[in-house]
Amino acid sequence: MSGSRKKTKWPYLLMGAGAIxxxxxxxxxxxxxxxxxxxATRFMTEPYENNLWEVVSAGAxxxxxxxxxxxxxxxxxxxxxxxxxGPKKFPDFSGIMFDVAQLNTFPVSEDAEISTSxxxxxxxxxxxxxxxxxxxxxxxxxxxxxEKAKLALAKGASQAGTATNxxxxxxxxxxxxxxxxxxxxxxxxxxxxxxxxxxKADAIEIQFGQGxxxxxxxxxxxxKMDQKMIRLLNLKPGENAVLHARMPELSSPGQLxxxxxxxxxxxxxxxxxxxxxxxxxxxxDLAYIIDAQADFIAIxxxxxxxxxxxxxxxxxxxxxxxxxxxxxxxxLEQQGVKKEISLIISGGLKTPGDYLKALALGxxxxxxxxxxxxxxxxxxxxKSLPYEPPxxxxxxxxxxxxxxxxGKGAQNLANYLVSTVEEMKIATAALGKKSLQxxxxxxxxxxxxxxxxxxxxxxx
Numbered sequence: 286m287s288g289s290r291k292k293t294k295w296p297y298l299l300m301g302a303g304a305i306x307x308x309x310x311x312x313x314x315x316x317x318x319x320x321x322x323x324x325a326t327r328f329m330t331e332p333y334e335n336n337l338w339e340v341v342s343a344g345a346x347x348x349x350x351x352x353x354x355x356x357x358x359x360x361x362x363x364x365x366x367x368x369x370x371g372p373k374k375f376p377d378f379s380g381i382m383f384d385v386a387q388l389n390t391f392p393v394s395e396d397a398e399i400s401t402s403x404x405x406x407x408x409x410x411x412x413x414x415x416x417x418x419x420x421x422x423x424x425x426x427x428x429x430x431x432e433k434a435k436l437a438l439a440k441g442a443s444q445a446g447t448a449t450n451x452x453x454x455x456x457x458x459x460x461x462x463x464x465x466x467x468x469x470x471x472x473x474x475x476x477x478x479x480x481x482x483x484x485k486a487d488a489i490e491i492q493f494g495q496g497x498x499x500x501x502x503x504x505x506x507x508x509k510m511d512q513k514m515i516r517l518l519n520l521k522p523g524e525n526a527v528l529h530a531r532m533p534e535l536s537s538p539g540q541l542x543x544x545x546x547x548x549x550x551x552x553x554x555x556x557x558x559x560x561x562x563x564x565x566x567x568x569x570d571l572a573y574i575i576d577a578q579a580d581f582i583a584i585x586x587x588x589x590x591x592x593x594x595x596x597x598x599x600x601x602x603x604x605x606x607x608x609x610x611x612x613x614x615x616x617l618e619q620q621g622v623k624k625e626i627s628l629i630i631s632g633g634l635k636t637p638g639d640y641l642k643a644l645a646l647g648x649x650x651x652x653x654x655x656x657x658x659x660x661x662x663x664x665x666x667x668k669s670l671p672y673e674p675p676x677x678x679x680x681x682x683x684x685x686x687x688x689x690x691x692g693k694g695a696q697n698l699a700n701y702l703v704s705t706v707e708e709m710k711i712a713t714a715a716l717g718k719k720s721l722q723x724x725x726x727x728x729x730x731x732x733x734x735x736x737x738x739x740x741x742x743x744x745x
Contacts, residue, residue, distance in 0.1 A: 354596060366593030368676050369655050370497060370633070375588055375605035377633060378642045380736035382745070384728050386717035393714040400720040401706055403650050405448075405488060405627045406556025406580030409549075413466060413488045413556050416446025417706050418644060418721060422631050422654035423470050423490065423560070425454030427514045428505055428528075429592035431686035432459065433694075434679040437661050439463035440691065441698025445706075450652070453492055453528060455517035456482045470560070471548065473502070473529040476518045480551045488555055488581070489548050491541075493532060494562035496589020496606075496632040497599050502530035509682065542577040556580035558627070562602075563587065563609030568616045575620055581627035582617075583652060584609050588633025590655040592680065606632040611740050614647030623647070637708040645724040646740060660701035661694045 328338045344352060350372055357365045386392040393399070405413040421442045426435045429452065440463045442449040448466035451457070456477035461467055469486035471478065473493070483489060494500035505526040507515065518526050534544055541559070548557045558581035559574045567584075574582055586606025587599075604612070610630045617623040630643050631652035640651045658679055659666075666675035668688040677683040713721055716728045730745050731737035737744040 364595050367596055367599060368590070368593050368674075368680075369658075370588060370590030371596060371599035373600045375586075375633070376607055376735065376739065377588070377605065378607060378639045380732045381642050381729050381740060381742070382732060383638075383642075383712060383716060384730060386715060390717040392717050393719055395714070397714060397719055399710040399713050399718075400722070401710065403722060405629070405650060406558065407627065408625050409556040409580045410554025411556075412580075413448065413468075415448060415466065415650070417702065418648075418650040419445075419447055419640060419702060419705065420468070420629060420650050420652045421447070421449035421657055422652040423450035423452035423468070423492065423495075424654060424658075425452030425592070426457045426460065427454045427510065427517070427681050428452075428526075429454065429681065430679055431681050431683060431689070432457065433686060433689045433691050434658075434661070435460045436463050437689065437691045437694030438657065438698065439467070440695035441661060441702070442466070444695065444699035445702035447702065448487065450490065451477075455514065456485075457517070461485050473532050474518075474526060475533065476526070483548065483551050484553070486552065486555060489552060489557045490560050490581075490583060491532070491544065491548070491558065491579075492560045494585070495560065495591060496562050496585035496587055496603055497591040497594040499562045499564075499598055499602050500530055501598065503528045514681075538573045539576075541573055545577040545579055556627070558583060558629075560585065562589070563604040563606070563613075563632075564602075565604060567604060567609060567612055571613060571616050572620075575617075575622055575626065579626060581629060581649075582613070583629040583631065584613055585652075586610070586630070586632030589631060590633075606630060606634065607736075608739055610643060610646055610648060615741070617647075637705045637712070640705065641709045641712055641721065641724060642729065644721055645726060645729055647726075649722075657698065657701075661698040662689070663693075663697040665689060665694065665697075 328336060333339050354365060401417050403415050403418040421438050424430050426432060435457060436459060439449045439460045443463065443465035448468050449464050450468040451460065451470050453470050453472035453474060456469065466487045468488045468490050469483065471489055471491045507520060507525050520526060535541060545557050557579060559579045560583035561570055563584050563586050586609045587603035588606050613628060617626060617628065627649040628647060629650045629652050630648040631654065634640060634643060634651050634653060635656045643651050662675060662678055665678055669675050669677040669685045673684060677685045678689055680686065709721055713724055716724060718724055726742050730743045731740060732745050734744060
């Protein structure tokens with residue numbers, strides 16, 4: 286009897302639970318409806334000074350980016366620094382399309398070999414010969430990236446048959462050992478300029494500026510450095526490291542010729558080039574570089590990123606990369622030196638289509654920075670996310686820099702570069718060409734008049 290009574294309780298318990306659940310749902314729905322009605326009524330009836338919709342209205346008038354950065358400035362009274370570039374939209378390569386080869390022009394056979402190599406500094410005694418026309422842009426050890434990040438970039442670039450760039454930080458022997466091809470920046474600082482260091486390079490890049498920092502100087506505090514960094518910079522006790530706004534060796538632009546010649550003599554014939562940020566006086570800057578008989582020119586457009594630049598420099602200075610590339614190519618052609626001086630372009634390039642369009646418009650190679658860090662870190666960003674931004678995994682001062690797996694980073698970067706070049710090869714064959722360097726402006730057309738005018742290509 287007692288057992289049967291216990292069994293008969295279950296239906297009642299289930300009914301009670303169902304009633305409670307239904308009541309809860311009904312109460313929740315009623316409460317949600319009341320809350321929504323109360324909020325909507327306030328939005329529709331309160332004046333703006335008492336209305337939370339003012340946040341939406343103000344956000345639409347400016348942007349969440351501006352609101353957040355305004356509060357950052359208000360909090361500390363110091364300049365703010367944005368890593369990985371800014372959000373501003375510039376004219377870019379998205380308004381350019383490739384033509385299609387079918388009958389008028391036959392596509393290349395599916396089993397044809399597509400050449401991907403490029404040569405930097407063809408007039409140099411020892412040109413820099415690369416398997417692919419994609420170079421790792423200058424990102425400084427210590428002032429930007431950690432040693433592990435630099436090693437991963439060097440090893441990944443080597444696996445893909447291309448060069449990495451030291452950036453304006455101190456020379457890192459471990460990076461030299463890991464890199465098949467190393468471009469050493471001759472910076473506006475006072476470090477790593479000894480002949481024995483310069484002779485270890487495969488190319489020298491005299492750095493006057495970059496897209497996100499232009500030609501600004503910077504002081505790096507000694508107390509933010511470790512002992513290795515202090516030793517590599519050769520700092521005296523109590524001394525800070527200074528990246529000068531102007532090249533210390535030059536007091537006039539005409540003296541660039543002497544510096545280029547000096548570096549060519551020291552390095553015994555490797556390519557010596559010049560890197561600049563693109564400004565509206567671009568042709569004037571290029572004229573001095575041509576006169577100095579540089580072997581290559583690296584131009585960074587306004588979309589270029591950096592470890593940290595003031596938003597005003599990222600948003601309000603310089604020529605967009607597309608403008609800079611097209612104007613530089615036109616000027617080099619006018620001066621009759623386009624085939625003698627290699628042109629490397631960088632700044633905001635992010636897809637295989639961007640890279641091939643840049644080559645078609647006249648670049649000999651593209652240099653990549655921010656997108657390369659994303660590729661190299663790949664899933665390792667989760668060593669920092671979701672609690673910290675991904676830069677913490679690669680920056681010299683990053684909280685998670687020691688967690689970076691160099692081998693995985695190198696392989697991820699190599700995979701990205703191989704995949705990217707494969708896509709570029711497919712596109713090249715579809716244009717009826719057998720070499721990436723054979724793609725040219727005739728293979729392009731623009732979707733809008735402004736882009737057609739900037740790039741000097743046909744309008745769709």
